[in-house]
Amino acid sequence: MEPHIGQYYKITIIGDGAVGKTSIIEYLLGREFHSTYLLTIGANIATYPYTSASGQLFRYQFWDLAGQRRFDLVRGPFYKGSRACIMVFDVTRPLSMENLKLWREELHTNAGPEVPFIVLGNKCDLPAVYNKELLQEFLDSNPNIPFEIPYLPTSARMGTNVHEAIEILSQTILKARMKRSQLNIE
Numbered sequence: 001m002e003p004h005i006g007q008y009y010k011i012t013i014i015g016d017g018a019v020g021k022t023s024i025i026e027y028l029l030g031r032e033f034h035s036t037y038l039l040t041i042g043a044n045i046a047t048y049p050y051t052s053a054s055g056q057l058f059r060y061q062f063w064d065l066a067g068q069r070r071f072d073l074v075r076g077p078f079y080k081g082s083r084a085c086i087m088v089f090d091v092t093r094p095l096s097m098e099n100l101k102l103w104r105e106e107l108h109t110n111a112g113p114e115v116p117f118i119v120l121g122n123k124c125d126l127p128a129v130y131n132k133e134l135l136q137e138f139l140d141s142n143p144n145i146p147f148e149i150p151y152l153p154t155s156a157r158m159g160t161n162v163h164e165a166i167e168i169l170s171q172t173i174l175k176a177r178m179k180r181s182q183l184n185i186e
Protein backbone atom coordinates (compact mmCIF):
# COMPACT_ATOMS: atom_id res chain seq x y z
CA MET A 1 0.00 0.00 0.00
CA GLU A 2 1.10 3.54 -0.79
CA PRO A 3 2.29 4.94 2.59
CA HIS A 4 2.24 8.62 1.66
CA ILE A 5 0.29 10.99 -0.44
CA GLY A 6 3.01 13.51 -1.22
CA GLN A 7 1.25 16.71 -2.17
CA TYR A 8 -1.19 18.77 -0.21
CA TYR A 9 -4.79 17.73 -0.47
CA LYS A 10 -6.87 20.83 -0.92
CA ILE A 11 -10.28 20.53 0.73
CA THR A 12 -12.87 23.31 0.47
CA ILE A 13 -15.32 23.76 3.32
CA ILE A 14 -18.58 25.34 2.25
CA GLY A 15 -22.11 26.02 3.43
CA ASP A 16 -24.31 28.96 4.49
CA GLY A 17 -22.98 31.71 6.73
CA ALA A 18 -22.82 30.93 10.46
CA VAL A 19 -23.37 27.16 10.12
CA GLY A 20 -20.08 26.54 11.97
CA LYS A 21 -17.45 25.87 9.28
CA THR A 22 -14.75 27.91 10.98
CA SER A 23 -15.68 26.49 14.39
CA ILE A 24 -15.25 22.92 13.10
CA ILE A 25 -11.76 23.67 11.77
CA GLU A 26 -10.82 25.52 14.97
CA TYR A 27 -11.86 22.45 16.96
CA LEU A 28 -9.69 20.24 14.76
CA LEU A 29 -6.75 22.58 15.31
CA GLY A 30 -7.28 22.30 19.06
CA ARG A 31 -8.43 25.87 19.53
CA GLU A 32 -10.99 27.08 22.02
CA PHE A 33 -14.68 27.32 20.97
CA HIS A 34 -15.99 30.90 20.55
CA SER A 35 -19.67 31.57 20.95
CA THR A 36 -19.29 35.03 19.38
CA TYR A 37 -19.79 34.86 15.61
CA LEU A 38 -16.90 36.30 13.63
CA LEU A 39 -17.73 35.79 9.97
CA THR A 40 -15.05 34.64 7.56
CA ILE A 41 -14.03 37.11 4.86
CA GLY A 42 -12.68 35.40 1.74
CA ALA A 43 -11.09 32.21 3.09
CA ASN A 44 -9.16 30.83 6.06
CA ILE A 45 -6.47 28.32 5.12
CA ALA A 46 -5.09 25.72 7.51
CA THR A 47 -2.87 22.70 7.00
CA TYR A 48 -3.68 19.51 8.83
CA PRO A 49 -1.71 16.27 8.46
CA TYR A 50 -3.89 13.24 9.12
CA THR A 51 -3.18 9.52 9.09
CA SER A 52 -6.31 7.55 8.27
CA ALA A 53 -7.32 4.33 10.02
CA SER A 54 -5.96 2.46 6.97
CA GLY A 55 -2.52 4.05 7.45
CA GLN A 56 -2.57 6.63 4.64
CA LEU A 57 -1.06 10.02 5.35
CA PHE A 58 -3.08 12.94 4.02
CA ARG A 59 -1.52 16.37 4.14
CA TYR A 60 -4.75 18.28 4.17
CA GLN A 61 -5.00 21.93 3.31
CA PHE A 62 -8.39 23.17 4.41
CA TRP A 63 -9.89 26.15 2.64
CA ASP A 64 -12.67 27.36 4.89
CA LEU A 65 -14.69 29.70 2.66
CA ALA A 66 -16.87 32.66 3.58
CA GLY A 67 -20.48 31.45 3.48
CA GLN A 68 -22.39 34.73 3.62
CA ARG A 69 -24.26 35.52 0.38
CA ARG A 70 -22.48 38.85 0.09
CA PHE A 71 -19.30 36.88 -0.77
CA ASP A 72 -20.96 34.90 -3.61
CA LEU A 73 -19.11 36.80 -6.31
CA VAL A 74 -15.62 36.45 -4.83
CA ARG A 75 -15.78 32.78 -3.80
CA GLY A 76 -15.40 31.13 -7.24
CA PRO A 77 -11.59 31.21 -7.65
CA PHE A 78 -11.04 29.77 -4.16
CA TYR A 79 -12.37 26.38 -5.33
CA LYS A 80 -9.64 25.84 -7.92
CA GLY A 81 -7.75 22.59 -7.35
CA SER A 82 -10.10 21.19 -4.67
CA ARG A 83 -9.65 17.45 -4.33
CA ALA A 84 -12.69 17.03 -2.11
CA CYS A 85 -15.16 19.13 -0.19
CA ILE A 86 -16.88 19.28 3.18
CA MET A 87 -20.40 20.74 3.00
CA VAL A 88 -21.81 21.97 6.27
CA PHE A 89 -25.35 22.93 7.26
CA ASP A 90 -26.87 23.89 10.60
CA VAL A 91 -29.38 21.33 11.93
CA THR A 92 -31.36 24.16 13.57
CA ARG A 93 -31.78 26.07 10.24
CA PRO A 94 -33.65 24.00 7.60
CA LEU A 95 -32.88 26.53 4.87
CA SER A 96 -29.14 25.93 5.34
CA MET A 97 -29.81 22.25 4.48
CA GLU A 98 -32.00 23.10 1.48
CA ASN A 99 -29.26 25.41 0.21
CA LEU A 100 -26.81 22.47 -0.04
CA LYS A 101 -28.03 22.11 -3.64
CA LEU A 102 -26.79 25.61 -4.45
CA TRP A 103 -23.47 24.86 -2.78
CA ARG A 104 -23.09 21.68 -4.79
CA GLU A 105 -23.76 23.65 -7.97
CA GLU A 106 -21.13 26.21 -7.02
CA LEU A 107 -18.63 23.42 -6.25
CA HIS A 108 -19.33 21.67 -9.56
CA THR A 109 -19.05 24.87 -11.57
CA ASN A 110 -15.75 25.90 -10.01
CA ALA A 111 -13.99 22.63 -9.13
CA GLY A 112 -15.55 20.03 -11.48
CA PRO A 113 -18.58 17.71 -11.23
CA GLU A 114 -16.63 14.71 -9.93
CA VAL A 115 -15.16 16.27 -6.80
CA PRO A 116 -16.25 13.99 -3.94
CA PHE A 117 -17.79 15.52 -0.84
CA ILE A 118 -19.23 14.70 2.55
CA VAL A 119 -22.04 16.47 4.40
CA LEU A 120 -21.98 17.54 8.05
CA GLY A 121 -25.09 18.59 10.00
CA ASN A 122 -23.49 20.88 12.56
CA LYS A 123 -24.79 22.14 15.95
CA CYS A 124 -26.14 18.69 16.82
CA ASP A 125 -25.87 19.75 20.49
CA LEU A 126 -29.09 21.71 19.77
CA PRO A 127 -32.53 20.31 18.75
CA ALA A 128 -32.52 19.41 15.03
CA VAL A 129 -35.43 20.72 12.95
CA TYR A 130 -34.43 20.02 9.33
CA ASN A 131 -36.28 17.59 7.03
CA LYS A 132 -34.42 14.25 7.12
CA GLU A 133 -36.11 12.94 3.96
CA LEU A 134 -35.02 15.96 1.96
CA LEU A 135 -31.47 15.46 3.18
CA GLN A 136 -31.56 11.78 2.19
CA GLU A 137 -32.80 12.77 -1.28
CA PHE A 138 -29.89 15.17 -1.63
CA LEU A 139 -27.37 12.52 -0.53
CA ASP A 140 -28.82 10.01 -3.01
CA SER A 141 -28.95 12.30 -6.05
CA ASN A 142 -25.36 12.65 -7.19
CA PRO A 143 -24.99 10.96 -10.56
CA ASN A 144 -21.35 12.03 -10.95
CA ILE A 145 -20.28 10.33 -7.74
CA PRO A 146 -20.49 6.53 -7.80
CA PHE A 147 -21.49 6.04 -4.14
CA GLU A 148 -23.86 7.52 -1.56
CA ILE A 149 -22.63 10.78 -0.08
CA PRO A 150 -21.62 10.22 3.57
CA TYR A 151 -23.45 12.22 6.22
CA LEU A 152 -22.48 12.90 9.84
CA PRO A 153 -24.07 15.07 12.55
CA THR A 154 -21.38 17.16 14.27
CA SER A 155 -20.99 19.66 17.05
CA ALA A 156 -18.04 22.04 16.99
CA ARG A 157 -19.11 23.17 20.45
CA MET A 158 -18.90 19.71 22.01
CA GLY A 159 -16.41 18.21 19.55
CA THR A 160 -18.90 15.51 18.55
CA ASN A 161 -17.84 13.60 15.41
CA VAL A 162 -15.36 16.26 14.28
CA HIS A 163 -12.35 13.91 14.12
CA GLU A 164 -14.64 11.17 12.80
CA ALA A 165 -15.61 13.51 9.96
CA ILE A 166 -11.98 13.71 8.84
CA GLU A 167 -11.72 9.92 8.85
CA ILE A 168 -14.90 9.69 6.75
CA LEU A 169 -13.51 12.35 4.40
CA SER A 170 -10.29 10.33 4.01
CA GLN A 171 -12.19 7.11 3.32
CA THR A 172 -14.34 8.96 0.79
CA ILE A 173 -11.28 10.25 -1.07
CA LEU A 174 -9.81 6.74 -1.19
CA LYS A 175 -13.13 5.28 -2.33
CA ALA A 176 -13.54 7.90 -5.07
CA ARG A 177 -10.01 7.23 -6.25
CA MET A 178 -10.56 3.47 -6.30
CA LYS A 179 -13.84 3.80 -8.23
CA ARG A 180 -12.15 6.09 -10.75
CA SER A 181 -9.32 3.66 -11.40
CA GLN A 182 -11.81 0.76 -11.72
CA LEU A 183 -13.77 2.73 -14.30
CA ASN A 184 -10.59 3.53 -16.22
CA ILE A 185 -9.63 -0.14 -16.41
CA GLU A 186 -13.06 -1.24 -17.68
Ligand SMILES: Nc1nc2c(ncn2[C@@H]2O[C@H](COP(=O)(O)OP(=O)(O)OP(=O)(O)O)[C@@H](O)[C@H]2O)c(=O)[nH]1
Nearest residue numbers: 018019020021022023035039040067123155156157
Ligand atom coordinates in the same frame (compact mmCIF):
# COMPACT_ATOMS: atom_id res chain seq x y z
N1 LIG B 1 -24.44 25.48 19.62
C1 LIG B 1 -23.50 25.46 18.69
N2 LIG B 1 -23.05 26.62 18.14
C2 LIG B 1 -22.09 26.56 17.18
C3 LIG B 1 -21.54 25.32 16.75
N3 LIG B 1 -20.62 25.58 15.79
C4 LIG B 1 -20.59 26.91 15.64
N4 LIG B 1 -21.47 27.51 16.47
C5 LIG B 1 -21.73 28.96 16.58
O1 LIG B 1 -22.27 29.41 15.35
C6 LIG B 1 -21.78 30.69 14.99
C7 LIG B 1 -21.13 30.68 13.63
O2 LIG B 1 -19.96 29.90 13.64
P1 LIG B 1 -18.80 30.04 12.52
O3 LIG B 1 -17.91 28.87 12.73
O4 LIG B 1 -18.21 31.38 12.56
O5 LIG B 1 -19.67 29.88 11.18
P2 LIG B 1 -19.13 29.87 9.67
O6 LIG B 1 -19.89 28.78 8.98
O7 LIG B 1 -17.66 29.80 9.61
O8 LIG B 1 -19.68 31.28 9.11
P3 LIG B 1 -19.09 32.17 7.87
O9 LIG B 1 -17.63 32.34 8.08
O10 LIG B 1 -19.82 33.46 7.88
O11 LIG B 1 -19.41 31.42 6.60
C8 LIG B 1 -20.82 31.11 16.13
O12 LIG B 1 -21.56 31.91 17.03
C9 LIG B 1 -20.44 29.78 16.77
O13 LIG B 1 -20.15 29.91 18.14
C10 LIG B 1 -22.03 24.11 17.36
O14 LIG B 1 -21.63 23.00 17.04
N5 LIG B 1 -23.00 24.25 18.32
Ligand SMILES: [Mg+2]
Nearest residue numbers: 021022039040
Ligand atom coordinates in the same frame (compact mmCIF):
# COMPACT_ATOMS: atom_id res chain seq x y z
MG1 LIG C 1 -16.27 31.10 8.87
